[in-house]
Every structure is written in structure tokens, then in C-alpha cells.
Amino acid sequence: MFQLLRGFVLPAAACDGNRDGDSRYANLFRKLDLNEDGRVDIAELQTGLRAMGIPLGKEAEEKIFKAGDTNQDGQLDFEEFMQYLKEHEKKMKLAFKSLDKNNDGKIEASEVVQSLKILGIDISEKQAEKILQSIDADGTMTVDWNEWRDHFMFNPATDIEEIIRYWKHSTVLDIGDSLTVPDEFTEEEKKTGQWWKQLLAGGVAGAVSRTGTAPLDRLKVMMQVHGSKSNKMNIASGFKQMLKEGGVRSLWRGNGVNVVKIAPETAIKFWAYEQ
Incomplete structure (x- = not known):
């Protein structure tokens, strides 16, 4: 523009x-x-x-x-x-x-x-x-x-x-994982409630981002743990193993905890920044 x-x-x-x-x-x-x-x-x-x-x-x-x-x-x-x-x-x-x-x-x-x-x-x-x-x-x-x-x-x-x-x-993408610096909210933002709207928007963005990439994150961990010279696991075989183990829902196993921890994680970042 x-x-x-x-x-x-x-x-x-x-x-x-x-x-x-x-x-x-x-x-x-x-x-x-x-x-x-x-x-x-x-x-x-x-x-x-x-x-x-x-x-x-x-x-x-x-x-x-x-x-x-x-x-x-x-x-x-x-x-x-x-x-x-x-x-x-x-x-x-x-x-x-x-x-x-x-x-x-x-x-x-x-x-x-x-x-x-x-x-x-x-x-x-x-x-x-x-x-x-x-x-x-x-x-x-x-x-x-x-x-x-x-x-x-x-x-x-x-x-x-x-x-x-x-x-x-x-430019911020994920308030949970990306390096972000919390804002020093103005008095006007505090009065209008704009501060919590920004936090909520960042939290939702982080949750969506993590949920979308959860299968890949789980696959990464699986390949790190089970991959070896004798067990040559690739992306396709990794996904097949997860589906065989627990169906489609298994792709997002553990994602709930990953999303829930955004709130305390962000709160700690804000507290540390203020100090």
C-alpha cells in the first residue's frame, strides 16, 4: 500500500x-x-x-x-x-x-x-x-x-x-513460542480493556498455530526417539505408525497440554519483562 x-x-x-x-x-x-x-x-x-x-x-x-x-x-x-x-x-x-x-x-x-x-x-x-x-x-x-x-x-x-x-x-506469529516482547500498555489501553484483548488474540493465535502443527511436532519426537539405522523411519511411515496406533486422534495426542501451557508461559514472560 x-x-x-x-x-x-x-x-x-x-x-x-x-x-x-x-x-x-x-x-x-x-x-x-x-x-x-x-x-x-x-x-x-x-x-x-x-x-x-x-x-x-x-x-x-x-x-x-x-x-x-x-x-x-x-x-x-x-x-x-x-x-x-x-x-x-x-x-x-x-x-x-x-x-x-x-x-x-x-x-x-x-x-x-x-x-x-x-x-x-x-x-x-x-x-x-x-x-x-x-x-x-x-x-x-x-x-x-x-x-x-x-x-x-x-x-x-x-x-x-x-x-x-x-x-x-x-509481525508476531505465536505469542507462546516465538520470541516476543510484551507491550507496556498505556493507561488508555488499560481503561478500555485493550490489553486483555491483545493477550487473548495472541493466545488464540498461539493455540491455532500449535494445533495446526501438532501432528508434525509429534512426528518429530517419534522420529527422534524411534529412528535409527536399523529402523529407518520416514515421514510417511511415521504417520502410518501413529494412525495404526490410535487413529486420527492420535495425531494430536498431548496437544491439549501444549495449548493450555500458553497462558502460564505468557504470564511468566510478561512478569520477567516487567522486572
Whole structure:
């Protein structure tokens, strides 16, 4: 969706002069000002972003609007809109530089791993590559400043910690097995109950993931225990043996315990993180 933004809203992305920057902001403002009255209200912002394929969600859109509406009149004029984007770009530039460890103007997977490790977060090279793939527009597996800026232009994150939290929500697969860092929930999230919804969603995702792969996990254990030079067990023979032993249900034997332990396992991770 951000390639769309790059393609027809930011045609001068390669130029960083003030005139080119103002022109980019003006083009974008016109796309959002649906009734052409020179102002953008929250409804136009939401509708315009969705039309451009950038559905941020109500909370993020309201956060952007609140930060930009400096005179609090419920609308964004062009000056407010441009000022917000300029200030936001400065924050994103600082975040970009904090990840670009060798100062070569691009972020690589190893730099993401290194930067997050400094912040006390350990991720694998594969996880870092997945993060970069979500930003990389030209398929180089590296992210330059233009790609970074375009990707985060309408992301209300203000610093690297909020960006990491955004990455966590957009890339986490299994809250039970995958390495995940618990969020520091805001007071608003605590009041609205958003925190337990996120935990529940993660737990359900973990349960579904484990249930789907349970037969393969059981086969792996069986091959490790019973496989030998004299007993050359392969995938097909392993499945046949499990089916012969207890039918289809035997493929998921022990999965209930594996799913149930997600809750205490996650609670311990959250407790350890808070400490």
C-alpha cells in the first residue's frame, strides 16, 4: 500500500529540498481534502487514507489528527498539515539514524538485530528480514531513507520504541513460542480493556498455530526417539505408525497440554519483562 503512496502522491521523493517537500505535502493534502474547502477534518482524513490504501485504524488516525490540529478547531488546514508532516519526518529521521549503525544511508537486517539487542530485545536475522520486507519497496532487502519515510509517513509512532511496538504487532506469529516482547500498555489501553484483548488474540493465535502443527511436532519426537539405522523411519511411515496406533486422534495426542501451557508461559514472560 505504501508503494501506492510512493507512486502517485510522492513523485518527487528523491528530492529533499524545501520546495519539493512542500509540493509533496500539497499533493497529498489535495488527495485528502475531499470537499476542496482547504481544510481536512477527521472524516476526510480517514476516508482519504482508506482510498489511498492506507487503512491505519481509528486510534492511529485520531492520534495523527490530534497532533496536527494545533489550534484545536477540529480541522487541519494546509499549514497545520505540512507542519505535522515536517515534525514527524524529523522524528522518523532520528529513528532511521539510530538503526543505520554504519551510516551508509540504508538499514540492513544485521543492523536491526544489533539495534534491538542494545535495547534489550533479541530477535533472529530471519525476523529482522521480515521487518525489512514490510518496508522495502524495491526488493533490495535493505531500506533507504526514502522508503523509511514513505512507510512511516502516516504511522503515528514518535520514536524507536513505538516503532518496535508497531513491528511487534504486525509481525508476531505465536505469542507462546516465538520470541516476543510484551507491550507496556498505556493507561488508555488499560481503561478500555485493550490489553486483555491483545493477550487473548495472541493466545488464540498461539493455540491455532500449535494445533495446526501438532501432528508434525509429534512426528518429530517419534522420529527422534524411534529412528535409527536399523529402523529407518520416514515421514510417511511415521504417520502410518501413529494412525495404526490410535487413529486420527492420535495425531494430536498431548496437544491439549501444549495449548493450555500458553497462558502460564505468557504470564511468566510478561512478569520477567516487567522486572
